[in-house]
Amino acid sequence: MAARQIIAHFIMQARIFIIIFTGILSVVFLLLTRQIEVNADMTSYLPKSDPAVKLLDYIGAEYGGNSLGIVIIKADDVFNIEAIKSIDFLTRHFRQIDGISYVTSITNVLDIKKTEESLEIGKLIDEDNLPGQEKLNEIKSYALNKDLYRNRLISEDGKTTLIICRINGDKSKVAKALEKIVRESNLKEEIHFAGLPFQLNTVNDLIINDLKILLPFVALVILVILYLSFGSILNIILPLLTVGLSTLWTIGIMALLRIPLTIITNTIPAILIAVGSAYAIHIICKFNEEKEENPTTRAKDALSKVIVPVFLAALTTVIGFISFIFGSYLLMIKQFGIFSALGIFIAFILSVILIPVILGNITYKKMNAQYRLTVINNFMEKIGKWVIHRNKLVCIIGVFIVVALLFGIPLIKTRVDFLDYFKPKSSIRITEKIMEESFGGSVPIQILVKGDLQEPGLLNAIREFHNFLDTLEGVKNPQSIVDLIEAMNDAMGEGKSIPDTREKIGNLYFLLEGEETLEQLIDQDKTEGIIQAMTAGAFTEQSQTIIKKIQNYINTKNNHNYQFQLTGSPLVYEHLNRSLLKSQFYSLAIAIVAIFFCLVFLVRSFTDGLIGIVPIFLTLIILFGTMGFLKIPLDVATVLVGSICIGIGIDYTIHFLNRYYQERKRNDTKTALLTTIRYTGSAIMVNVVTVMLGFLVLIFSNLMPVARFGTLLAIMMFSSGLAANTILPAILLLKEKRSEISSP
Secondary structure, X not given: OOHHHHHHHHHHHOHHHHHHHHHHHHHHHHHHHHHOOEOOOHHHHOOOOOHHHHHHHHHHHHOOOOEEEEEEEEOOOOOOHHHHHHHHHHHHHHOOOOOEEEEEOOOOOEEEEEOOOOEEEEEOOOOOOOOOHHHHHHHHHHHOOOOOOEOOOEOOOOOEEEEEEEEOOOHHHHHHHHHHHHHHHOOOOEEEEEOHHHHHHHHXXXXXXXXXXXXXXXXXXXXXXXXXXXXXXXXXXXXXXXXXXXXXXXXXXXXXXXXXXXXXXXXXXXXXXXXXXXXXXXXXXXXXXXXXXXXXXXXXXXHHHHHHHHHHHHHXXXXXXXXXXXXXXXXXXXXXXXXXXXXXXXXXXXXXXXHHHHHOOOOOOOHHHHHHHHHXXXXXXXXXXXXXXXXXXXXXXXXXXXXXXXXXXXXXXXXXXXXXXXXXXXXXXXXXXXXXXXXXXXXXXEEEEEOOOXXXXXXXXXXXXXXXXXXXXXXXXXXXXXXXXXXXXXXXXXXXXXXXXXXXXXXXXXXXXXXXXXXXXXXXXXXXXXXXXXXXXXXXXXHHHHHXXXXXXXXXXXXXXXEEEEEEHHHXXXXXXXXXXXXXXXXXXXXXXXXXXXHHHHHOOHHHHHHHHHHHHHHHHHHHHHHHHOOOOEOOOHHHHHHHHHHHHHHHHHHHHHHHHHHHOOOOHHHHHHHHHHHHHHHHHHXXXXXXXXXXXXXXXXXXXXXXXXXXXXXXXXXXXXXXXXXXXXXXXXXXXXXXXXXX
């Protein structure tokens, strides 16, 4: 008895144990899923050893946090007494939130004024004694004529102001606390939230909403397709049962190991539901094809005949996902690879043990299912005859498609801009537009300065850096200790410039001692400080140019007396961007090599292994060419599609070749191909339509990378399934003809 028959026999004998064990594990994992967390912060998944991440973390630890939560307040006049009371109320309550190191608003911001005798360091508005409307009108005129406030804290028209919270704790929790205070205050002013912490919370909510809405939608689509294909309630329930349980188990394991859902891993349930159904469909199709009347025997025979190709199909899909572990720089992509592979493996195991057990122990009418399959089989037979009679034309069409779409590949661009997550009319986009137009953006870019900050030479170098940043399109409002030094020097009657001696600078520092603002700009020893400016996006094409120009400037200015180092979210995202290309290249290379050897093992032929790879190469070119022509960027989600394409798409080739070589033992080439296309081709196309429509559901996601991800996966599934049923048999037929001609 062959090994596959022994396995099939053992599974049927252990049916009671299988059902009980599956039920117990499912209950356990169901309880665990309630503990699953969400983390949409992509920067947290870069290795901690990454230089940009290390420097950003260092600045966060030393200067009160590297993340800004910005509350935007709009009114007809923000210097109206009622608006000032609202701003003061929020400022006071925000400072009490655990995880916020500093809060800056017009009611507590540092102000340096020139007096008759010297200078006065105080507050723009006395928060302990709020002024009346007449005094506020004077303060408004004063503030809007001062560079320290205009377009940094207050818009030019005086209708918009910011409360800036520097966060050194859990960004998500702090942002929720800020939103709660605003919500419960019921203030009359128009209020918006900007900055990465609020954006992350929005993404977290969207991820949860996608899971709640899209997953049932995916399941419904698959249910409809399976009903149209099989016409049997049982044949509908079984695939959904296996993928449902595999999804439950995978999410439960993630929760157990405290692995959160991310912008990428939140697609795992949809992938498992769409892809995992393939194994069940092939077993069901083979079961309905068998002639044996006894259901137990028929289930055992069906399983023994398809378990090898189903196993290899699952193995190659697992390899496609495992390639992300070795080929990716990002932890979240590695996690996606690990748990997608685990989920696929679970779906395979459940398919080969649960479905035969259920089919072999339930008597049901299969006439309707058989009729539906016969219609599909007849249609696929017509396709097969057309391919066999026009095999050269099929190959020519394939070559034409490849050549045409090759021109689209160079048009692909990478994109990791966080704002790109959101649809154009989303509240986040609207808020960021307000920030960009009035304040230059909400994303800080930082330059760490090391040197003696009491030396005029270094302070003048920082001023020159300010002036350079002002020349860069997309960079606004650079600020550092220099702003305060110049303002104080001006108030002292020396002009708005850096004092010319170390002693004068030391005196100005003495006057600033104890001020909260100072702690955000320099360290206690005055040997280190930061320059901060605002940009409009975490990472865009413009920010790439900005980063390059700043880095070039730094390279020309650094010397033995002082050093500048660039960091901030844009630089971290630039590292993310580079890692996408690296991830794409390495994961594709690993997947192709590993899967090629799996094919060679299946067909026992190096040449036929190369033939089996052809549909995948065709699909990859269609996929990347389409991305280029449709201007779909390579982002954190679409970077995964190539390796997934190889891992999933090769399944169809494996099933086709396995059936073809079985038929070839007892039939000529044309008959073997026609039989394979009629039966295995039918199962392939049922699965293609099921999975393709399942993935297309993702286009309704509120997250743009996920929507693009679903679109590309649908294109990939259709292309790989069609290629397996047309290009592959056409090449096999040409190979056989050539062998016959060369034979003596």
